[in-house]
Every structure is written in structure tokens, then in C-alpha cells.
Amino acid sequence: MKTSIVGFPRVGELRELKFATEKYFRKEITAEELEKKGKELRTKHWQLLVDQGIDFIPSGDFSFFDATLDTAVLLNIVPEKYQALQLSPLETYFALARGYQGEAGDVTALAMKKWFNTNYHYMVPEIDDETELKLVGDKLFTNFNEAKAAGIITRPTIIGPFTLLKLATYHGSKQADDFYEAAIAAYAQIFDQLAELGCEWLQIDEPALVLDLSPAEVQQFKGLYQTLLAKKGNLNILVQTYFGDVRDAYQELIALPFDGIGLDFVEGRKTVELLQEYGFPNDKLLFAGVVNGKNIWKNNYQETLTLLEKIQSFGDIVLNTSCSLLHVPFTLANESVLAKEVTDHFAFAVEKLAELNDLKKIVTDKEGNQRLLDTNIALFGQQRFSRNEQVAKQVEALSEKDFVRQPALSERAIVQKDKLKLPILPTTTIGSFPQTKEVKQNRAKFKKGEISETEYTIFNQEKIAECITFQEKIGLDVLVHGEFERNDMVEYFGESLAGYLFTEKAWVQSYGTRCVKPPIIWGDVSRSNPITVAYSKYAQTLTEKPMKGMLTGPVTILNWSFPREDISLRESTLQLALAIQEEVLDLEANGIEIIQIDEAALREKLPLRQTDWHSEYLDWAIPAFRLVHSKVRPTTQIHTHMCYSEFADIIQDIDNMDADVISFEASRSNLDILDALKAIDFQTQVGPGVYDIHSPRVPSIEEIEATIHNILNKLPIEKIWVNPDCGLKTRGVPETEASLKNLVLAAKKVRGGI
Structure with a gap:
């Protein structure tokens, strides 16, 4: 059994990226110095994941502002008004993210919206009828090569074409499916370049699959990937979903020739039910999101083991986070004020890596790692705090009139x-x-x-x-x-x-x-x-x-x-x-x-x-x-x-x-x-x-x-x-x-x- 994470926090243990980027905005450091800081953080994080025993290590999830924006820029989805500024690539990128007002012109920023049901905000790609969707960037490849140079083979990650085009706004007569053909060509080119670099796995994030999808949208997804996956060659493709279950598209999803499918078992209320009803192909890896990537409470190992017993019969499982660890703090190591009796109940990003390893050890050798399980069971057997009975009574006593203002x-x-x-x-x-x-x-x-x-x-x-x-x-x-x-x-x-x-x-x-x-x-x-x-x-x-x-x-x-x-x-x-x-x-x-x-x-x-x-x-x-x-x-x-x-x-x-x-x-x-x-x-x-x-x-x-x-x-x-x-x-x-x-x-x- 192997371990994986969907993504990792990128701002750094002590917000190093935030401070470096803001210095760049204030012109206190150069673009080269900012890029250097980014490379330092990426390398540090990859090595941390290696040291923590994670088997599938993502790359490409690092961003100076937003991953959806990164994907849009990679694929030339940059409206003409930003290109007309004739700024450097990095300056154009930040003009899209923050707007620009200066000698080159005056433009507002792209729209910004909440990323599904999280407090993270993504930049909304803008597409018009003149947009020429094609591969123009190299971030995905340079990040992979950086890690490879450090002796670490990573799994690049990118927002998938279905989600990217579904989240974009359109100014003109064309809509998402008008750009599918161009998207297929661009992603196929990504496949080829990664394969040439020695990449074994590519993670394609398709969180839009957990939304309400019409039959027509499901068929669009199916048609898009039937054509695209025919071009993957020897590259293994993981389609990663999160923030819910994929009930509207599950049967179509498992029938497609993906090599791995990432499913959320934390927020996906029907994920187990879908496996039980429709099965899971034995020629694919199931990346099982069993460690919560959005909350900071420690994983209940006994509950997770019970869940794994239900799904292990469906084939090979990779222990995974339910979503990117971007949504939780970096580490508990810097918390010196909270008592150990309190922090024992928490797991931030680094600690969740340890949880994945613990679960792997228990599953593969329960007898040899019974102590890990016993310690976790004892923690969850404790009474954390004393209830406030007065508050409980106040809530219980509420009636309909308490919720109505007059007049x-x-x-x-x-x-x-x-x-x-x-x-x-x-x-x-x-x-x-x-x-x-x-x-x-x-x-x-x-x-x-x-x-x-x-x-x-x-x-x-x-x-x-x-x-x-x-x-x-x-x-x-x-x-x-x-x-x-x-x-x-x-x-x-x-x-x-x-x-x-x-x-x-x-x-x-x-x-x-x-x-x-x-x-x-x-x-x-x-x-x-x-x-x-x-x-x-x-x-x-x-x-x-x-x-x-x-x-x-x-x-x-x-x-x-x-x-x-x-x-x-x-x-x-x-x-x-x-x-x-x-x-x-x-x-x-x-x-x-x-x-x-x-x-x-x-x-x-x-x-x-x-x-x-x-x-x-x-x-x-x-x-x-x-x-x-x-x-x-x-x-x-x-x-x-x-x-x-x-x-x-x-x-x-x-x-x-x-x-x-x-x-x-x-x-x-x-x-x-x-x-x-x-x-x-x-x-x-x-x-x-x-x-x-x-x-x-x-x-x-x-x-x-x-x-x-x-x-x-x-x-x-x-x-x-x-x-x-x-x-x-x-x-x-x-x-x-x-x-x-x-x-x-x-x-x-x-x-x-x-």
C-alpha cells in the first residue's frame, strides 16, 4: 500500500512566499529573487514529503498566486487587454491577478471567486471568441525537472480541462465545448512533454465532477476524455476529485481508461455506496481520500480502518488526503502556547503526512503497529471538555418567534x-x-x-x-x-x-x-x-x-x-x-x-x-x-x-x-x-x-x-x-x-x- 497527497501548502511554514511576493510588489526585490525564493520553497517541501515517507509527491501545485490562474496562463487563456500591456510574463501574470495601473496601461484584475466550498479564492479565467487555447507555458515541466534534479520523481498536477472550462467566464458566442478540441490538443502536448522528461504519473484535477451535472455534461466529460486518454501513451493518468462524491458521473468515470481515480471518502457522502453498487475496475488504482484535508482534527484511526475494510476488496488502494492540504496550516511544530493535551487532538499538514504513514503501517502490519492504533483509540476515548449546560438549554429553548423581527x-x-x-x-x-x-x-x-x-x-x-x-x-x-x-x-x-x-x-x-x-x-x-x-x-x-x-x-x-x-x-x-x-x-x-x-x-x-x-x-x-x-x-x-x-x-x-x-x-x-x-x-x-x-x-x-x-x-x-x-x-x-x-x-x- 502506498501513500499520496493531493497537494501541499505553498506559502511556506512561516509565510515565506507571502512576504517575498509582497516585497516584489513593492519593488524591494527583483523577479529573479522572487523566483529563487519560490524554487527554495518547492525544493524544501518536496524533501519534506520524501522524509515523511509519502510515495506519490505532487509538483506543479506550487503557485505565486493561484493554480487555476497558472493553468490558464499555461494554456494561453490571457485576454488581449493584458497582452497589450506588453509586460514581462511575471508582470502579466500579476496584472491578471491584481490589476495594473502604470505607464503600460490601466486594467482591472480578473474576477475572483470561492473555490468550491472552501475559503480559498481562485481567479476566474476569461475566454472570448478570439482566445487561442494552446500550450505556451513551461511551469509544469520546469517544476518537474527541478524536483528530478534534486533526486525526487514527482507527480505533476494540473487543473483538468473539464473543470477549467466549466469555471471560466465567456465573453462572446463560444462556450466550453467549443474549446474542447483545442484543450485536447494542448493536454496531449503536455502528456508528450512530460513523458519525454521521464514522468510516470500526471494528476489531473477534476473537482467539477462533484457538482450537479446534467446528462449532457456527463457526456461532454466522457467524450472529452475518451479522445484525450487515447493520446496518453505510457504516461499514467490519475483523475483526482475532491469536496464531494461523483454520483452523476461515476459509471462513466470508471469506464474511462484512467490509471488511477482519486475519490473523496470524507465529504463524499455516497462514495462508499457508489463503490458497493457499481464496483471499481481492478486495472486502476483507487486513490482513497481518507485523511481530511480541510479540518485540523486528528484522524480517528479505528473509523478509518473500518472504512478501509469496506473498500479494500475493490482492489489496490493508495492512502490519500481528501483534498489538497492547502486548506490547513503548515505544522503544529510552531505552536508553543497551546497545551499538549490540546494539540494532541490536532493534525496540520505535516502531521497529516504522519497520519498517512501510521495508517499504512497499521494496515500492512497491524500486529507490529498495534501501539499506534492503541494510542489513537485512547485519545478518542478521552473527554475533551465539559459541556456548558446553560448554552445547551438556550439553544434548546429557541422557538420560531426568536427568529422573526418585527415590524x-x-x-x-x-x-x-x-x-x-x-x-x-x-x-x-x-x-x-x-x-x-x-x-x-x-x-x-x-x-x-x-x-x-x-x-x-x-x-x-x-x-x-x-x-x-x-x-x-x-x-x-x-x-x-x-x-x-x-x-x-x-x-x-x-x-x-x-x-x-x-x-x-x-x-x-x-x-x-x-x-x-x-x-x-x-x-x-x-x-x-x-x-x-x-x-x-x-x-x-x-x-x-x-x-x-x-x-x-x-x-x-x-x-x-x-x-x-x-x-x-x-x-x-x-x-x-x-x-x-x-x-x-x-x-x-x-x-x-x-x-x-x-x-x-x-x-x-x-x-x-x-x-x-x-x-x-x-x-x-x-x-x-x-x-x-x-x-x-x-x-x-x-x-x-x-x-x-x-x-x-x-x-x-x-x-x-x-x-x-x-x-x-x-x-x-x-x-x-x-x-x-x-x-x-x-x-x-x-x-x-x-x-x-x-x-x-x-x-x-x-x-x-x-x-x-x-x-x-x-x-x-x-x-x-x-x-x-x-x-x-x-x-x-x-x-x-x-x-x-x-x-x-x-x-x-x-x-x-x-
Whole structure:
């Protein structure tokens, strides 16, 4: 029996790639120096996998920004406006990822969306009728040769043509199947070049197979690979799926001449059932995803062995991760604060490699490795923590009326309009302002005990005052305090919630150079003390304008944490909702009349199959949000914010959240959501983002003005707010100030022209 992983974290043990790439952006290092750092990390990671005894070692999963973007660039899927800049290949790559504004021209970045049901974001390839899909890059081959030069034979990995073309956006009359022939030729060329280099296996990722597929799409997949696999020669092809089961295409999949098939036994609810019903070919390797690549809890060996007993009869098995380890932190080795009694229950990426090896040893020689199994059984036999009976009773006592706010939205809109007296097209921001080096240093000094709490607070209050002065000066209508006290929109709240644990260095890539450090839900959750009240109350004393209280909603807190596995996601979310409800009512009692409860990650745990959307998720996720604000006064205006997901297909459910105002990320998706809002006569006031904050470029007044007019062409003016598409935490101060000035001036110009 052999071991394998789908992919490995690429930012490095201590985020080395993030810091090197950001230095490159700031022109502090050259492209050559950045490439050198990338090569160092790749080699280090390959050797780590060798040392940990992994048999199938991936290459090609390393990326300076995003693997889907890498595949698009490899295959010449680069729109003309980026090619026209005539930049170097690396600069063009980053222009696609981040936008570009300089002497060569001015272009926005590609759209960015959530990668299936994860918190990772991928860059959406853009294809028009003139796109010539062909092999033009060499990344896959140079990475393989790098590893080979180090004495390591790897298995290159690439996004498959079916998934790539399904996820792309199309500008023109052509659609995915119009590019199948070109894709087959390009991938066949990849086969040939890898075979010439001495490559034995190629991993082709086709996660789109776990989605709802129509019979026509299944036939498209079948036809695509019947032709393509005829060209594979002696190269072994592994088709890798993850994030669910492949029930719609399983029979077609196992009939195709793949040499290996990777199936997810963690999130794939019907994977075992599919094997039992239809079997598995004895001429293929089954890459069994039995170690969870998305959560940080240790593998229960006894449960996994029971699973393996069910499937071993179907042929040769390779022990595999359920998905790429990109979605978990690098290693527990850097965690010095958490007690061993706690960390014994966790496995990050490096530790999951050890789990694969343990399972291999137990399966192949149980008698000789009984100690490994006994230790794991003893761990899972322990009681981790004591339940909070009060929290359990609160959740149990909830009734239907706890999830309904009175009066109705239309009545609240009238009283809020009279109370707040805002102009048409009110302007605001999503919440956070740039976290400068000084802001981060102040927080770090306080955490290390180098400054007192008073000194820490005074600094933050000074920054808040500066932020409010700026907002008033440029004329924003609804202000924010800037969130200078916050490290992360989930971790900050978790620090005041009982039942949470925090790591020191457990960073996970969210997109590009953006990394997050998800907290861990260890036990029952309750609010220990007020979280945001003091700073929001202070900020309101500095202005006559409305000050938004800024909170993170319960669904997002859950989705951006590592959740428990011993209770349902529903129960965990309701615990969080009750805790945040207390904070909402405290803000209201302290004079905050507008409260934003962000649900940026609402869609993240939405089941990938539409038949499961309501029963398994929306039927409790939407009510959990309503529970948070159901007790506030009619005059208190509730906002929420959502970003970087496809919301059009759940837009009615979003309207049912019963917020008063919802802001959406919309700029990178070219305001596509407007049609969905119009189609259902969306009742909630809405703020579609008018410019992209994940790019350093500054939008002009005319650009934002045109965007506002595009919005007004589809939605009534009395329902529209004007705001950026997300928080400004990651941006620099000069570009933020310039962009917001232009935003306010554009809104005023539109008002003046009406």
C-alpha cells in the first residue's frame, strides 16, 4: 500500500512566499529573487514529503498566486487587454491577478471567486471568441525537472480541462465545448512533454465532477476524455476529485481508461455506496481520500480502518488526503502556547503526512503497529471538555418567534429614513481601514506586554479620530471607526468567546498573498464580555454622523473557523448567534443606530449539490442570522456584507435574511448580481461594490460614476447605497484615500444630475 497527497501548502511554514511576493510588489526585490525564493520553497517541501515517507509527491501545485490562474496562463487563456500591456510574463501574470495601473496601461484584475466550498479564492479565467487555447507555458515541466534534479520523481498536477472550462467566464458566442478540441490538443502536448522528461504519473484535477451535472455534461466529460486518454501513451493518468462524491458521473468515470481515480471518502457522502453498487475496475488504482484535508482534527484511526475494510476488496488502494492540504496550516511544530493535551487532538499538514504513514503501517502490519492504533483509540476515548449546560438549554429553548423581527422590512424602512435622514445614494465603507505597520506594531507590543492596555487603547483612539476626521472631510454619509484594534474579523471576535482556541502560526492561504489564521472551536460557545462596544461608543462621540457598529455574523464566524466534529454545524452556529445577539443589543443600548453584521462567508458551506442546499444548510444558516438581530428596535438599521461568491442562485434566501441593507462584492464580477436582484424584486436596500479593493489601482471619478449609473439602470435609486466592494484593511493609505474621495465625488455628481 502506498501513500499520496493531493497537494501541499505553498506559502511556506512561516509565510515565506507571502512576504517575498509582497516585497516584489513593492519593488524591494527583483523577479529573479522572487523566483529563487519560490524554487527554495518547492525544493524544501518536496524533501519534506520524501522524509515523511509519502510515495506519490505532487509538483506543479506550487503557485505565486493561484493554480487555476497558472493553468490558464499555461494554456494561453490571457485576454488581449493584458497582452497589450506588453509586460514581462511575471508582470502579466500579476496584472491578471491584481490589476495594473502604470505607464503600460490601466486594467482591472480578473474576477475572483470561492473555490468550491472552501475559503480559498481562485481567479476566474476569461475566454472570448478570439482566445487561442494552446500550450505556451513551461511551469509544469520546469517544476518537474527541478524536483528530478534534486533526486525526487514527482507527480505533476494540473487543473483538468473539464473543470477549467466549466469555471471560466465567456465573453462572446463560444462556450466550453467549443474549446474542447483545442484543450485536447494542448493536454496531449503536455502528456508528450512530460513523458519525454521521464514522468510516470500526471494528476489531473477534476473537482467539477462533484457538482450537479446534467446528462449532457456527463457526456461532454466522457467524450472529452475518451479522445484525450487515447493520446496518453505510457504516461499514467490519475483523475483526482475532491469536496464531494461523483454520483452523476461515476459509471462513466470508471469506464474511462484512467490509471488511477482519486475519490473523496470524507465529504463524499455516497462514495462508499457508489463503490458497493457499481464496483471499481481492478486495472486502476483507487486513490482513497481518507485523511481530511480541510479540518485540523486528528484522524480517528479505528473509523478509518473500518472504512478501509469496506473498500479494500475493490482492489489496490493508495492512502490519500481528501483534498489538497492547502486548506490547513503548515505544522503544529510552531505552536508553543497551546497545551499538549490540546494539540494532541490536532493534525496540520505535516502531521497529516504522519497520519498517512501510521495508517499504512497499521494496515500492512497491524500486529507490529498495534501501539499506534492503541494510542489513537485512547485519545478518542478521552473527554475533551465539559459541556456548558446553560448554552445547551438556550439553544434548546429557541422557538420560531426568536427568529422573526418585527415590524416588517417595509415599515422599518420608513421609520429608519425619518430617523437617520440620509441622502439618496448614501455613501459608506464596508468597515475596515488600512492596517499600517504602526497599527500592527501597536497590537503586537500590547500582546507581548511591552505596552500597557491604556497605551494600546490611546493609540487606537487616536487612529479612530484620524479616520473619522478623514471620512467627514471627504463627505462620507455613514462612518466607521476603522477597526484598528482588530487582527482578523473572526479571530478578534473569537478572543471574547468562551469555547475558542487560538494558534500562533497556523496560517492558511485565502488568496494570493492573503493568509488567515482561523481560530478553533474547541467547546460550547458563549460571549465572555462585550467585544466591540467601547470603541464603537467612543467613535460615535466624535461625530454627529451615524457610526456603524461592525460585527461578524455567526455563519461567517463558523465558516472561517475550524469547526468541531462532535456536534452539528447547526448547533455550533446557533451558539454563535446567541453570543453575537448579545453584542448587537449592547451596541444598540449604547447609542449605535446602524449595525453591520457581516456574513461574507455565507455561501462557503453551502452544499455543492443544489438538492442539499436547504435541508443541509440554508434552513438553519439563514435563521441563525435572523436570530442575531430579531430583538432590535425598528429604528436600528441592520446591515450585512457578502463577498467573492456566486450569490445569484440563492438571492431569494439572502433577501429572507431580513437585513435592512446588504452590500455585495460586485466589481470583479462586472455587477452580474444586479440581474438576479432585479429578477426577484429584491426588497432589501443594497450596496453593490463600485470598485475592487483587492487591486491597488485607483478608480477614477468617471469610472465610479459610470458604475453607479449602471446600477441605477437596473435597480430603484431609493434602494441603492454606494460603497467599495469589501473592507480596506489590506490596502495602502494613499490609494485608499484617493479611491474613497473619488467614490464620494462620483456619488455627488450622480445625485446632482438627477
